[in-house]
Amino acid sequence: MREDNRMKAIVYTEYGPPDVLQLKEVQKPVPKEHEVLIKVYAVSVNGSDWEGLRGKPLYARLGGLRRPSEGILGSDIAGRVEAVGKNIREFQPGDEVFGETLRYKGGFAEYVCAPERGLALKPASMTFEEAAAIPQGAVIALQGIRDKGQVQPGENVLINGAGGSAGTFAVQLAKYYGAEVTGVDNTGKMDFMRSLGADHVIDYTREDFTKKRKQYDLILDVTAHRSVFAYQRALKPGGSYFAVGGSVVTFFQILLLGPWIRRTKGKHIRILAVQPNRKDLLFITELVEAGKVVPVIDRRFPLSEVPEALRYVGEGLAKGKVVITVE
Numbered sequence: 001m002r003e004d005n006r007m008k009a010i011v012y013t014e015y016g017p018p019d020v021l022q023l024k025e026v027q028k029p030v031p032k033e034h035e036v037l038i039k040v041y042a043v044s045v046n047g048s049d050w051e052g053l054r055g056k057p058l059y060a061r062l063g064g065l066r067r068p069s070e071g072i073l074g075s076d077i078a079g080r081v082e083a084v085g086k087n088i089r090e091f092q093p094g095d096e097v098f099g100e101t102l103r104y105k106g107g108f109a110e111y112v113c114a115p116e117r118g119l120a121l122k123p124a125s126m127t128f129e130e131a132a133a134i135p136q137g138a139v140i141a142l143q144g145i146r147d148k149g150q151v152q153p154g155e156n157v158l159i160n161g162a163g164g165s166a167g168t169f170a171v172q173l174a175k176y177y178g179a180e181v182t183g184v185d186n187t188g189k190m191d192f193m194r195s196l197g198a199d200h201v202i203d204y205t206r207e208d209f210t211k212k213r214k215q216y217d218l219i220l221d222v223t224a225h226r227s228v229f230a231y232q233r234a235l236k237p238g239g240s241y242f243a244v245g246g247s248v249v250t251f252f253q254i255l256l257l258g259p260w261i262r263r264t265k266g267k268h269i270r271i272l273a274v275q276p277n278r279k280d281l282l283f284i285t286e287l288v289e290a291g292k293v294v295p296v297i298d299r300r301f302p303l304s305e306v307p308e309a310l311r312y313v314g315e316g317l318a319k320g321k322v323v324i325t326v327e
């Protein structure tokens with residue numbers, strides 16, 4: 001029989017392909033003062049898990065340059081509260097919750113500790129799988145489209161990487177706020193992006209949106225790899241570009257040249273630093289309950305098949321979210 005302080009988890013000790021992941025029995029985590037211990041029922045896969053597995057781009061190695069500092073990936077969890085730290089007031093054992101783990105790690109396991117600020121009560125109307133499909137992607141999209149992007153009706157918005165985790169929420173939110181939306185992703189996701197509400201779609205394997213002479217009020221880019229000059233070309237005067245993820249070279253260019261482009265061209269090119277929080281989770285939850293936004297689940301995998309699930313996301317096959325169900 002298994003001891004009470006042990007659990008199953010998908011662990012890795014080196015960066016690499018999905019084969020470096022192993023299903024193991026490890027120590028069950030213990031919640032710190034501001035943490036909640038959750039029995040995980042569902043956890044979704046994000047681009048950040050793929051990056052954390054590969055150790056690419058370089059920012060995915062923050063805290064572990066040569067080897068991963070934390071051995072368990074997995075950010076977006078839904079489950080039941082098992083125990084709470086001594087300063088926790090908002091939650092109690094038995095509550096059904098969902099949200100983001102600390103530094104987007106630890107979720108591919110039977111139990112995980114998460115800070116209470118990134119958690120919310122799961123509405124009874126939502127399944128654990130639906131709830132797990134929401135946090136990281138939806139919060140990125142909300143902060144990019146509503147808070148930083150301040151999208152207004154009739155504006156032209158382009159989402160680069162629109163068929164993945166954050167992109168599917170971003171397309172739906174931009175439509176919700178009345179924008180005309182262009183989605184960019186790979187060949188296999190054209191119809192999918194249209195089904196989310198995209199008015200126009202671009203296949204990045206065939207066309208470069210920065211060379212099409214069309215300009216946008218807002219570009220939200222989950223996969224920024226081009227030069228800042230290409231991005232500024234695709235922006236209307238006064239328009240804004242936000243990089244969410246992508247290459248470190250592009251990020252440095254944005255930090256160095258973004259302020260100069262703003263002064264000389266009046267266009268805003270910045271990095272979106274996302275702040276996980278409960279208020280945003282609850283806002284999205286209301287939109288989901290009202291049927292305005294849908295967490296689109298493409299496929300489900302059991303915990304033992306996290307490597308296959310990550311491969312599916314990493315190879316660009318996932319249309320929306322992939323969810324791991326934990327027995």
Ligand SMILES: NC(=O)c1ccc[n+]([C@@H]2O[C@H](COP(=O)([O-])OP(=O)(O)OC[C@H]3O[C@@H](n4cnc5c(N)ncnc54)[C@H](OP(=O)(O)O)[C@@H]3O)[C@@H](O)[C@H]2O)c1
Pocket residue numbers: 046047048051136137140160161162163164165166167184185186204222223225243244245246272273274275313314315316317
């Ligand atoms: N800034 C922050 O605070 C913050 C916080 C959390 C996460 N992040 C970052 O946010 C990103 C989130 O990604 P996600 O979870 O939405 O990833 P995802 O689910 O993997 O989706 C990315 C999508 O972009 C597509 N894509 C790849 N290259 C492209 C290109 N050149 N042009 C257009 N589309 C392309 C991918 O398809 P293919 O693979 O077929 O190309 C995929 O459909 C990650 O980089 C993560 O590190 C940032």
